[in-house]
Amino acid sequence: MPSINCCVGLIRVPKIIVAKSDLDDLIYAAGASCSPEKNCLPGTRQSIIDEIVNWAHQPQDNPSCQLLWLYGVAGSGKSAIAHTVAHRFDACQRLGSSFCFDANQATRGPEHLFSTISRDLADFDNVWRISLSNAVKGKKSIRGTHSVVLQFENFLVRPAENLDIVGPVVIVIDALDECGDANSRKFILEILETRLSELPGNFRIIVTSRPEPDIRKRLWSHPHILCKDMADIGMSRSIKDVEIFIQRELGTAETSLSEHFPDWCAILAKKSDGLFQWAFTACSFIKQQGRLPHEYFDVIVKGSEGGDSQLDNLYSQILHHSLLYQDATVLERFQTILGIVLTVKKPLLMSTLGALCLEHNMDIVKSILMPLGAVLHGVTSESVPIYTLHTSFRDFLMNENRSGIFHVEAKKANKNVTSGCLASMLNKLQFNICQLQTSCELNQDVVDMEKRIKDHIPDDLSYACTFWAEHLEDSDYAGQAEVNKFLNTKLLSWLEVLSVMGLTKSAMGSLQKLYRWTNVRCTWIKT
Known part of the structure; x- marks a missing residue:
């Protein structure tokens, strides 16, 4: 983006507006912040929340105050604590940013983390906004970079040089284990392990995750990292907190449950082993339509005891009950x-x-x-x-x-999605799909472009055009004829759809994935 002159004619443009313009093309993961709807129930997890709050307010020369790693097994309530803590610090204007990784969201990858945090900090503090703008001004390649290391250096370290905020600035990173595989997050972990000293001493970073081997190896046993295990909360306290949650979730079903199981709430809480996700899933199952609550309860309590964990056992029971699994x-x-x-x-x-x-x-x-x-x-x-x-x-x-x-096999699943994407593009792509009146007008100048996209590009086609190559590369798909037909008959129409959706830049990445697939699966393109 060209630089903007701070003076246009006789009208002086405020520096803050110029700074905003310079940040518009930085990668940002909308919707990735913590949400108060996901907070812990009042009165639960109080001791660990208070401990985290007290940790964040320790003097900045305390060597263990740069990062707190809260870890535990799936379903133990780490994310609820992260959301609660973020909400607590936001209320007292001390939350610089919060970022929740989500395996269901492709737009929350490692390349989104530091860029999103820095843009949040720009909203948090005007000095940070101006410093960030100066750091990336005239550097289009840096503003659009997906490099985690370059983002950390240019979006966090450089703007932090001029920061003069007194008191803690809290950054919450939830579910780090969901940002991809070990290879995807290795540079984030390297930075958290070795480079946090380059940030201001009053920055407080809270990270939650499962204790995956690569995360544990990087974050364990460092003087600047305080490690907290969810198991240290204590089983009796966890079960009591889960019981409060279950009581709230199944309050409307209490009469039916009490008639058949007088101690129903305590039974479920004990069976949960202190796992909130177990309790949440069990309550969702009991509240389903089709049977009375006590009948669903009976399925859970008297189900088989096999499985690697309580959660696995519960998932198996639900699937056995919901499906004709012997068919x-x-x-x-x-x-x-x-x-x-x-x-x-x-x-x-x-x-x-x-x-x-x-x-x-x-x-x-x-x-x-x-x-x-x-x-x-x-x-x-x-x-x-x-x-x-x-x-x-x-x-x-x-x-x-x-x-x-x-069991769902990933390569086979990606193969099925690839087939669906190619079929959608072969059947629905066409020249001038949005029925534009002229090719001489820029997409951004078409006043009703959004409506045209909605009317003429169905959701399955939009998804297919965006992600078909990612599924192709992740699959064992061998449909060379379909890929060949797509390239020979629909390639330009595919590029047209990406263009009107503002995704032209992604075309090169898709073609690179296609090339890698051809090298592995076939030789027909080379010939």
Whole structure:
């Protein structure tokens, strides 16, 4: 973006407006911040929340005050604590930024973290905004970089040189384990381990994650990192907090449950082993329509005790109850349809999922998804995207040793999505798809472009044009004829769709993925 002169004619443009313009093209993950709706229930997790707040207010010369790593198993309540702490510091104007990684969201990758944090800090402090603007002014390649290291140096270290805020500036990073695999997050971990001293001493960074081996190796046993294990909260306190949660969630079902199980709340809390996600999933299952609450309760309490964990056991019980699991046809449908849900790069509506599923019609898609409201979000609505309520359910299905007959194989799932994407593009792409009146007008100058896109580019086609190559590369897809047909007949129309959607830059990345796939899978393009 060209630099903006601070004086236009006789009208002086405020520096803050110029700074805003300089930051417009920095990568930003909208919707990644913590939300008060996900806070802990009042009266629960109080001791660990108070400990974190007190830690953040320690003098800045305390060597263990740069980073706090809160870790624990899936479903132990780490994220709820992160959201609560972020809300607490936001209320006293001490929250610089919060960022929640989410395996369901492709737009929350490692390359979004430091850029988003810095733009949040620009809203938090005007001096930071001006310093950040000066750091990236005239450097288009830096403003658009996906390099985690360059982002840290240019978006955080350089703007911090002029910061003069007194008191703690808190940054919350939730679910670091969900930002990708170990290779994806290695540079973030390296920075957290070795370079935080380059930031102001009053910065307080709170990170939550599972204790994955690579994260533990990097963050464990450093003088500037305080490590807190969720297991240290104590089982009795955790179970009591879970009991409060269950009582609130199932209050309307209390009469039915009490008639058959007088100690129902204590029974569920004890069975949870202190895992909030277990309690949440169990309550969602009990509240489903179709049976009385005490009948669903009975399924949970008297179910089999196998499995690697309480969560795995609960997921198995729910799936056994919700599906005709002994029917090979139903299992095949489940694996195909859930495979699409788990591998798409962003949550999609049921109608869009159905359009990408070539093997089954919409009625079958609905018949599989709608009974799974205890583990999937959005299955009872036509207007809400569908995704797993917790990443532990995704992990359960993707691990054959844990999920058994319900296992979803990632490469096969990506192959199915690839087929759906190519079919959508081959059938629906056409020249001048948005019916523009002239090719002489820039896209941004077409006043009703947004409406044209909505009217003429269906959601499945939009998704296919954006992500087909990512699924292709991640799959064992071998449909050379379909790819060849797409390249020969629809390539220009595909580029046109990317152009009107403002995604032209992504075309090169898609073609690079296609090239890598051809090197692995076939030789027909080379010849």
